Amino acid sequence: MTEAAFDTSATSAAQVTSAVQGTPAAPAGVPADASAHEAPDPDAERAFRDAFQDVFGRPPEGVWAAPGRVNLIGEHTDYNDGYVMPFALPHTTRAAVARRDDGVLRVHSANMRGGEGGVVELAVDSLAPGATEGWARYPAAVLWALRESGHPVGGADLHFASTVPVGGGLSSSAALQVVTALALSELHGVELGRQELALLCQRSENVYVGAPVGVMDQTASACCTEGHALHLDVRTLTQRQVPFDLAAEGLRLLVVDTRVKHAHADGEYGKLRAGCEAAAAALGLPALRDVAYDGLDAALAALPDERLRRLTRHIVTENHRVEEVLALLDAGRTRDIGPVLTAGHASLRDDFRISCPELDLVVDTALAEDALGARMTGGGFGGSAIVLLEEADEERIGAAIARALPRSRQFVTTPGPGARRLS
Known part of the structure; x- marks a missing residue:
């Protein structure tokens, strides 16, 4: 759930302006309709390849893409062996x-500004946890993890451009990791299943970057399919693609980026994870996933302090909410998931205590305007909220949120495809 320091606003001022409707403008080399399933655009592909040529003086061998993600429900349950x-x-x-044969990794981003705006060059044999700073540590971590896993991957030149909002709780770092892993593994003939690739990216972030994240973000980026939400049992890694076609039911899902930034590698995320692990240990269980929903009261009574009780209550009820949403979607009752989303926000706000005034304002404003449901999404401490609403209410509710929080930016979204090679 961490967010790379990867600035999607660097190449277009329009991308960071508040908008009641529409999506951020794309940076150079990325189609302007990147938020509309990035339909193939030969001119944009050619421009992106030309940008690589301009930076590295040779053509690329291929172009890959990996998405950010929205978490519909199931927050902080992944590192508790739960459901998302x-x-x-x-x-x-x-x-x-493009590959290199001289043991050098060179990375460049169209989205970086200032001192981080040039090519970052690293010796492949010198890659080690803690040895790389800034945004480049994410692709470096992936190359390190591939090599540590015994895969014969060498140096490479990589040029990136992103339309995933950074700091919005939408997994810009996972997109960066997954696209790197997919490109390097395919170029070097490394056969990795998608879940295996996601686990490798998680390890790269846990060990190399030093962020104790779960595997949800990387799995979503690598494994999701267009038009579906992904029900994932993190313990067993069992996946199910769940149809999620809001437009067919006259519904919309609005993503509201509060533009309040968060960072999990600074210790707050780790404290939450440690607290959950302490609660599970106090209960004599492998993980909080093992607390049954109907046994929650007994578990809470057995815990030694209020903080552990709060953390446990959120995880157990959030796992239950994931299963509630799954059952409602299976029954064709998509509108009825709204109150479940709202209950999830209350739990994150009151029990996990990772919301913020801006997120609460978005949720409260949307609900006051008769949205079907709303909640924060992502790791917390800022980021984005999602709002489920009727199509007919989209403009009115969006405008109300924009008035309440003028600095925010918002867009209506639908489930897109997972990571893939483009050319």
């Missing part, structure tokens, strides 16, 4: 890549 239900955003991080 994300879907892929149409917004992606793209990578143009």
Whole structure:
């Protein structure tokens, strides 16, 4: 759930302006309709390849894309061996890549500004946890993890451009990792299943970057399919693609980026995870996933302090909410998931205590305007909220949120495809 320092606004001022409707403008080399399933655009593909040529002086061998994600329900349950239900955003991080045979990794981003705006060059044999700083540590971590896993992957040149909002809780870092892993593995003939690729990316972030994240974000970016939410049992890694066609039912899902930034590698995320692990240990269980929903009261009574009780209550009830949403979607009752989403926000706000005034304002404003449901999404401490609403109410509710929080930016989204090679 961490967010790479990867600025999607760097190449277009329009991309960071508040908008009641529409999506951020795309950076150079990325189609302007990147949030509309990034339909093939030969001119944009050619421009992106030309950008690689301009930076590295040679053509790329291919272009890949990996999406950010929205988590519909199931927050902080992944590192508790629980259930999650994300879907892929149409917004992606793209990578143009070519191999090198001199043991050098060079990375460049169209989205970086200031001191981080040039090519970052690293010696492949010198890659080690803690040895790389800034945004480049994410692709470096992936190359390190591939090599540590015994895969014969060498140096490469990589040029990135992204339309995934950074700091919005939409997994820009996972998109960056997954697109790197997919490109390098395919170029070097490494056969990785999609879940295996996601686990490798999680390890790269846990060990190399030092962020104790779960595997939801990487799995969503690697494995989601268009038009579906992904129900994932994190313990067993069992996946199910759940149809999620809001437009067919006259519904919309609005994503509201509060533009309040968060960072999990600074310790707050780790404290939450440690608290959950302490609660499970106090109960003599492998993970909080093992607390039955109908046994929650007894578990809470057995815990030694209020903080552990709060954390446990959220995880157990959130796992139950994921299963509630799954059952409602299976029954064709999509509108009825709204109150479940809202209950999830209350739990994150009151028990996990990772909301913020801006997120609460978005949720409260949407509900006051008769939205079907709303909740924060992502790791917390800022980021984005999602709002489920009727199509006919989209403009009115969007305008109300924009008035309440003028700095926010918003877009209507639908489930996009997972990571793939573009050319």
